[in-house]
Amino acid sequence: MSIALQQIASAVGATVHGQADLRITHVAEPKDASETALALALKPEYATGLADGQAQAAVMWDGADWQSYGLKAAILVPRPRYAMAGLSAMMDPGPGYPAGIHPTAIIEDGAQLGEGASVGAYTIIASGARVGAGSIIGPQCYIGVDAQLGDNAFLREGVRIGARVRIGARVIIQPGAVIGGDGFSFVTPEKSGVEQARQTLGDQGGIAAQAWVRIHSLGSVQVGDDVEIGANTAIDCGTVRDTVIGDGCKLDNLVHIGHNVVVGRNSLICGQVGIAGSSQIGCNVVLGGQVGVNDNITIGDNVIAGGATKILSNVPAGRVLLGYPAMKMDSHIEIYKLLRRLPRLFKDVAALKSQGTGD
Numbered sequence: 001m002s003i004a005l006q007q008i009a010s011a012v013g014a015t016v017h018g019q020a021d022l023r024i025t026h027v028a029e030p031k032d033a034s035e036t037a038l039a040l041a042l043k044p045e046y047a048t049g050l051a052d053g054q055a056q057a058a059v060m061w062d063g064a065d066w067q068s069y070g071l072k073a074a075i076l077v078p079r080p081r082y083a084m085a086g087l088s089a090m091m092d093p094g095p096g097y098p099a100g101i102h103p104t105a106i107i108e109d110g111a112q113l114g115e116g117a118s119v120g121a122y123t124i125i126a127s128g129a130r131v132g133a134g135s136i137i138g139p140q141c142y143i144g145v146d147a148q149l150g151d152n153a154f155l156r157e158g159v160r161i162g163a164r165v166r167i168g169a170r171v172i173i174q175p176g177a178v179i180g181g182d183g184f185s186f187v188t189p190e191k192s193g194v195e196q197a198r199q200t201l202g203d204q205g206g207i208a209a210q211a212w213v214r215i216h217s218l219g220s221v222q223v224g225d226d227v228e229i230g231a232n233t234a235i236d237c238g239t240v241r242d243t244v245i246g247d248g249c250k251l252d253n254l255v256h257i258g259h260n261v262v263v264g265r266n267s268l269i270c271g272q273v274g275i276a277g278s279s280q281i282g283c284n285v286v287l288g289g290q291v292g293v294n295d296n297i298t299i300g301d302n303v304i305a306g307g308a309t310k311i312l313s314n315v316p317a318g319r320v321l322l323g324y325p326a327m328k329m330d331s332h333i334e335i336y337k338l339l340r341r342l343p344r345l346f347k348d349v350a351a352l353k354s355q356g357t358g359d
Contacts, residue, residue: 001025001093005057008038009075012086017066018073022057027091030055038087041069042080059083095156097138111143114151132169144180150225162237168225168247176232180221183236183243183259183277186212215239217259224248230255230271239277246283264301282317 006020028037030049039055041047047060050069057073059080060066066074077083101107102121111125114133121139125131129143132151143149143161150169155161159173162180173179188210196205219238224247229235235243235257243257246265256274257263263275264283273287276295281287285299288307293299300317310324323332 001091002036003090005038005073005075008087008090011090012075012077012083014075014077014083016073016075018057018071020073022073024057027087028053028055030058033058038075040080040084042084059087095136095138095154097136102139120157126163138175147180156231162220164220165223166220166242167223168227170226171223172228174229174231174233174253177229178234179223179229180237181234182217183215183239185215185217185239185259185277187215188212219243219260221245224265227251233257236277252289258295270307 002023002025004020005016005022005024008024009016023036024038025036027040028034030039030041030046031052033039033053033055035054035056037055039050039053039058041050041058041060043061047064047069050058056071058066058071059075059077061080062076062078064074064076066076097118097120099118101119104121105119106124107113107119108125108127110127112130114131114135116133117131117135119125119137120141123137123139123141125143126145128146130148131137131143132149132153134151135149135153137155138157138159140157141155141159144163144165146163147161147165149167150171152170153167154172156173156175158176160178161167165180190210191207192210193204193207196207197203217237218240219242221235221237221243223245226248227245228250230251230253232253233251233255235245236259237243238260241260243260244262246263246267248266249263249269251269252271254272255269258275258277260278261275261281263281264285266283267281267285269287270289272290275281275293278296279293280298282299282301282303284302286304288305288309290308291305292310294312297311297314299311299315302318303315304320305311305326306322306329309321309326311321311326315321320329321327322329
């Protein structure tokens with residue numbers, strides 16, 4: 001791959017300063033950049049590495065004195081990290097899967113493949129499944145009975161799509177994800193200790209031990225357009241209605257979405273987040289890594305929860321949360337500061353007690 005710097009700048013909506021005809025073969029960090037690399041000097045602290053590399057051109061922040069770094073050319077952008085989105089898309093060599101239907105793939109009778117769809121080795125596409133035009137299905141995937149994938153979907157290795165799951169256009173699913181497993185839903189013949197403890201906030205009473213009976217998942221999963229789902233993420237089917245992931249959502253690796261959950265549009269769910277069954281997540285919500293969400297609660301639009309926050313009750317729109325249990329971030333930080341002062345406070349109290357009158 002060899003691309004003129006002007007072509008790269010046009011792709012990210014920027015202007016080249018200097019020699020626009022320089023040709024680039026790849027991108028690199030400044031200290032590791034060769035003469036044909038485009039160095040990613042996105043911040044002044046990154047640009048210091050240019051002295052250790054051989055880059056002739058770089059992507060830099062708006063207003064950077066690029067010539068002072070000895071460069072022949074630079075692409076200056078007001079929001080460098082955003083420019084990375086277009087740049088990385090342009091330079092991505094792709095998955096390397098061969099086009100077409102691999103001879104070991106199994107396409108069952110009644111399955112439909114759109115124009116230009118590719119299917120990798122040892123993949124199974126079950127009867128009634130429909131794969132949209134231009135979609136790329138990697139090796140060792142499974143697409144269940146009557147499942148649907150929109151146009152230009154991209155499934156990496158080992159993705160499992162359950163029966164009747166509906167997935168929109170331009171969805172990207174990373175290796176090992178499972179969409180459409182059964183929900184974790186069980187019941188006992190009589191009231192269980194869990195139900196009693198929840199009602200009484202801790203007292204199980206005289207509840208006897210009982211066996212758990214499965215509640216089958218009659219619903220499925222709906223995933224909207226332009227969604228990305230990380231490696232080994234699991235999204236469970238709904239009990240009666242479908243579990244829903246809205247358009248534009250991005251789910252990191254090892255996320256678990258329980259049965260009946262609804263996630264609104266353009267929400268960002270980071271690694272190891274767990275959302276328990278029947279919760280409602282609004283639009284443009286951000287849940288940091290290892291956030292836990294209780295079942296049957298509602299989180300409003302534009303909520304942000306910092307890493308490891310545990311959300312146990314409803315959250316109004318626009319709130320920024322941190323801690324366990326979740327509270328406003330500024331309140332949590334203030335409480336944490338006070339907590340760190342407790343040892344000194346105890347020492348001061350002990351000193352005051354030791355100065356008691358004694359008479």
